Amino acid sequence: MSRFLLAVGFSLCLLTVVSAETASGGSLTECALKCKLQFLKGCSAAAFVSGTQKCLLADTTNADFPGGVAVRKQAASTQDPVQIEGRTFKIIQHRSKGVLSFGRGWTEYEDGFGDETDFWIGLRKIHQLTGSSPKLLRVEAVTWSDELYVCEYSGFTVADASTNYTMTYTSYLSSSSNTTSDSLADNKGRQFSTIDRDNDQ
Ligand SMILES: *[C@@H]1O[C@H](CO)[C@@H](O)[C@H](O)[C@H]1NC(C)=O
Ligand SMILES: *[C@@H]1O[C@H](CO)[C@@H](O)[C@H](O)[C@H]1NC(C)=O
Numbered sequence: 001m002s003r004f005l006l007a008v009g010f011s012l013c014l015l016t017v018v019s020a021e022t023a024s025g026g027s028l029t030e031c032a033l034k035c036k037l038q039f040l041k042g043c044s045a046a047a048f049v050s051g052t053q054k055c056l057l058a059d060t061t062n063a064d065f066p067g068g069v070a071v072r073k074q075a076a077s078t079q080d081p082v083q084i085e086g087r088t089f090k091i092i093q094h095r096s097k098g099v100l101s102f103g104r105g106w107t108e109y110e111d112g113f114g115d116e117t118d119f120w121i122g123l124r125k126i127h128q129l130t131g132s133s134p135k136l137l138r139v140e141a142v143t144w145s146d147e148l149y150v151c152e153y154s155g156f157t158v159a160d161a162s163t164n165y166t167m168t169y170t171s172y173l174s175s176s177s178n179t180t181s182d183s184l185a186d187n188k189g190r191q192f193s194t195i196d197r198d199n200d201q
Contacts, residue, residue, distance in 0.1 A: 023055045031055030049149065049178060056141055056149055089138060090129065093120045105196045123165045123192060130157045137169060151177040153184065164191035164199045
């Protein structure tokens with residue numbers, strides 16, 4: 001039961017945004033355990049930041065998006081491409097208000113749902129963006145105290161419907177990330193799953 005996700009970049013890049021809570025921690029193992037203990041609060045993904053000795057716990061209450069769920073506090077309109085450090089990104093998932101439910105079925109994940117600020121653009125579109133030309137994926141986590149954490153992945157690609165939108169990527173780019181762990185690793189090479197279609201047990 002897992003879903004990859006987030007926000008993605010245009011031409012060159014893809015972008016994802018994660019809402020996260022921080023807790024102190026000493027290792028990825030410890031962070032993963034904290035996440036497990038907070039499962040009922042909805043924690044489904046953890047990352048460890050060695051510089052600050054902190055755990056990032058993604059608070060995804062309705063859906064399970066290892067690697068992050070987009071909750072961006074900045075109320076920007078994000079269906080449009082955004083510029084980050086001189087690169088143009090297309091956002092594939094964005095959550096800013098925390099009201100829209102991401103606990104949806106297969107058809108909605110294929111088609112996309114949401115509005116201008118909180119949305120998932122849809123698997124079909126993500127496949128169109130990344131299927132034949134893999135993109136850079138950027139995941140942004142904004143904590144409740146407004147710190148931004150970033151992870152980037154090269155070669156992110158989502159195959160078509162006949163593979164149930166299998167996702168893969170080339171590598172976790174540690175030099176442009178300030179988390180130390182690859183929180184998408186568990187989903188690499190997996191099919192997409194939703195509450196009504198678990199394709200990756
Ligand atoms: C993480 O990296 C981003 C992008 O370089 C930077 O804006 C942000 O401040 C960094 N976060 C922390 C907590 O250092
Ligand atoms: C895709 O998912 C469906 C429903 O879960 C399953 O029946 C089918 O075998 C899967 N396709 C592939 C290529 O694994």
